[in-house]
Amino acid sequence: MEIFVTGIGAISCIGNNVQEHFDTLIAERSGIKKGSHPHSERFLVGEVPLTNEELIDRFQLKINGSRTGLLGCVAAKEAFSGHLLREDIRTGVISGTSVGGMDVSEIQYRSYMNNGTHDISKYKEHSSGNSSEEIALELGIDGFVNTISTACSSAANAIMMGARMIRSGALDRVIVGGTDALSEFTISGFRSLMIFDEEWCRPFDESRKGLNLGEGAGFIVIESAASIEKSGSTSLARLKGWSNASDAYHQTASSPDGYGATLSISEAMKVANLKPEDIDYINAHGTATPNNDLSESKAIMQVFGEQIPPFSSTKAFTGHTLAAAGGLEAVFSVLAIQHGYLFANLNHRNAIEETKLVPVTRTTKVETIRNVLSNSFGFGGNNSTIILGEL
Amino acid sequence: MSAVITSIVSIGHQDSFGKENIWETLQPLGTQSEVVAPDYKTYISPASLRRFSPVLRMALTAAQVCQNETVLPFDAISVGTSLGCLKDTERFLQTFITATGDTLSPTAFIQSTHNTIAGAISMALGNHSYNMTHTQNSLSFETALIDGLLCIQEGKKSVLVGAADEAIEFLELLKPQVIQSAFPFTSGATFLSLQPEGNGTKKAVMDCSVHFNNTNTEEAIATFLKNNQVDSDTIELVLFAGEIPRTIGAKQVNYEQYTGLYYSSAAFACHLATDYALSKEKYILIVNHQVNGKLGLTLIR
Known part of the structure; x- marks a missing residue:
């Protein structure tokens, strides 16, 4: 459905x-x-x-x-x-x-x-x-x-x-x-x-x-x-995928290999019936803690391999709004799809050495964004991913 | 939406833990009752036990026993709590209000979030599956149960559903201005294993529904039963909290006299229903009307 x-x-x-x-x-x-x-x-x-x-x-x-x-x-x-x-x-x-x-x-x-x-x-x-x-x-x-x-x-x-x-x-x-x-x-x-x-x-x-x-x-x-x-409502986008998985590692820290995050990202793609190449933008959880960003990067690398889609964290705009973050970022994801924008990962200078991953550093207009994957990870090893896509 | 209960465990003010049938030891609570605690050491590591508040100890132990009694590892965990980890919440309030230096101990904060309970369960069981925490005042258990039933409907084979809440002394100050109840605040945790129909030796949850602006309990019950094609004459037992129409069911039992007051106690009623010697072709209805206007209905077969 x-x-x-x-x-x-x-x-x-x-x-x-x-x-x-x-x-x-x-x-x-x-x-x-x-x-x-x-x-x-x-x-x-x-x-x-x-x-x-x-x-x-x-x-x-x-x-x-x-x-x-x-x-x-x-x-x-x-x-x-x-x-x-x-x-x-x-x-x-x-x-x-x-x-x-x-x-x-x-x-x-x-x-x-x-x-x-x-x-x-x-x-x-x-x-x-x-x-x-x-x-x-x-x-x-x-x-x-x-x-x-x-x-x-x-x-x-x-x-x-x-x-x-x-x-x-x-x-x-x-x-x-x-x-x-x-x-x-x-x-x-x-x-x-x-x-x-x-x-x-x-x-x-x-x-x-x-x-x-x-x-x-x-x-x-x-x-x-x-x-x-x-x-008679007008559709703006589709909600295509979702998943929640448990890291079961530590009450506040993410596992170093991003196991729970890997599970939630791949399961959400399964629910959406999408392949890695179908994702045009990742709105990452990216809280800017040393632990989260490394763990999330590893999870993204595990799922997307060599072909990592443009990704950014918008937390440097809003701050980490905790329980609201996934809601705000779902709105940003819809905006990205509606208007064809990748949003800037502000304040970025150098990639994390271990991963070499470089996020989108400037807000960029692109031709089309078909699907956006949005991550939200919480205490208790609670990892969630939703996927929003074009109509 | 239905599922069978293959295992159910309660820890609270009743002597219910490890009992074959909890009706046999059931006693109305006095005003000064306490949690009848099992030997937590058997289920929780000494390091965790030192850190864990009562609600975590109760929930973790109940969940652990449910997993021990269930062959399949859980492929979903759904927990309801109305007020969460109150003891650590209050402890952390006190920590930062009285703090003088620059450093604060984080333990109470870490353990104060509502999903500490479900998170700790996932860690103790090494469980990487779906892990959810619902909090909806007096309907917290029902919303967690609805999620659990949804998981079964979606094809999950073994789902842990639970509810846990703990009392702190401070709560009594809220009576009668914010909270009206004749029962003393208590603590309790009930966890149950759900599986698809066909696996059951105990009872089945047929359906669960919640109502937020209930003005006519009788009508809400009638509609709920009709939706489930259940004749009101076949309701053998009604387990209730709060005010309900006296005309429903052959027998009515107020479960709050056994649980005391916590806002996810409908889970204990579910345990009472599971252990009840029910006649063939008959049903049990749990009517949670603890708070006026909020109604939870759970049908057990």
Whole structure:
């Protein structure tokens, strides 16, 4: 069964909507800069430059929840704009998030620890499941709601779950993607792991030292052909392949040989029924940590051999938006196919010595992009790949 | 969408671990009950055991026993958790809030993500297959189960589905303002092996569905049964949480009196259903209405 993408939505430090993202990707302008909050000012981060109140106001949100929920509502609303709810189109929301409403809880919990007072009612925003239920509420969807929480691969897995639900006949149309707000919890967590780069991150560069964090949300609407017949939606691309595999190596590090990543890439190509030469662009996970980029490079080399397609990581634009990354990058993949662009891997100077792989360093117009393979790898050895293609 | 349950293991406040039939030792919980823990050393390495929080210990042990009882290695793992690894989450909050120096211990952070549970299982079992973590408040087990049934429908031969949640003292502070329940917060993990129909000696999950804006439980149940071509007269037992219509099923049992309060306890109800001596041609319905408006329905044969 063919699955079509009929809507895209995005918010991150490089744009409040899809068009702004596209313009910034073409202009090769990173959104990563010195943080503006007490917990982020010591780091280079990709913050959405709008307060929660500004988000609610500007995007006329009905929901007033966690920042994770709000960012999700903005992107999902854009993706779903122009779509109508109908009784005969079973519509669901499947969203990924890593920490859900932690941005709210951590403020209350700090107050509770420091002086024993906190606003108990705020904790109702805490659970990860709430952010997805808020998105469904914002869009008026009362069908299936599902939250995936597999750290940095959450959005890719949400997209995969949506595709499988459509293919099984359980749903006709699903808004899929992910959302994560920057929280002190997350920043402290990555700080404790010592995988921050104090400078701008340099994916796939020999000198890479670590990642810059970001926040945002990316969603796509996927539909079956039968659903499109009723909805009259315009297809932008096809969702052709997906896979998830487990590295089973280490809780936070990837295996040196990229075994789990190799499995997920090759299985997604099998699902899409595509050969290596059919892939025209790889939007890599490319977090710029020494470990990820080497492991991912090896996986790409194992699957593609000598003929490695143009590849890049867009993390140097947005920062690593964690559970939202796979959603934002699915949107970028659709843009690549629609407009024929390979997006720049910013800040790249020298190839990793061990692999010699050189990513696309400038945003480049090409004649046609038939299929884009997008990787998302998370803690727990959770490796996911999706493939988007032309119609 | 249906699959047979070939193995099911629970660890929680009931004395359920390693029991042939968990109904035999079932006791309504008092207000001060604790997890009846098995000897974790048998299942978890000493190094891991030192690091692992209760939810990881419970889940990993239950999953390990399921794999021991299942000939085929799992070709998919789907875990549901409503609040994830709360103990390590709280521990890491405390770590960075009270931190003075420049370095923080990462252990609690590493073990705080929801998919630490499923990830640790994949590592312990050396399992490279599909590995998913669902979190959907009171319907976390059901969404994980739906994924597991989907895996079987797609041709997978051996699927591990589980649910795990742990209580921390802090949760009680949320009552009654954020959480209303007469039951004390508890911890629990239930894991089960699913296989395609035809392999079963125990029971089968016929279907599972979730409803997010439920206003009429009776109607939702009627539609669910009709979709599965099951006559309401053949429901011998209803295992329920929350308020449900009293007219459904020949017998109704509130499972929360045995599990206490955690938001993936419907998995334990699934274990109760698996061990129940059911008459021929009859069915068990699990009605999870723990939270108003959210409804999970699971049909067992």
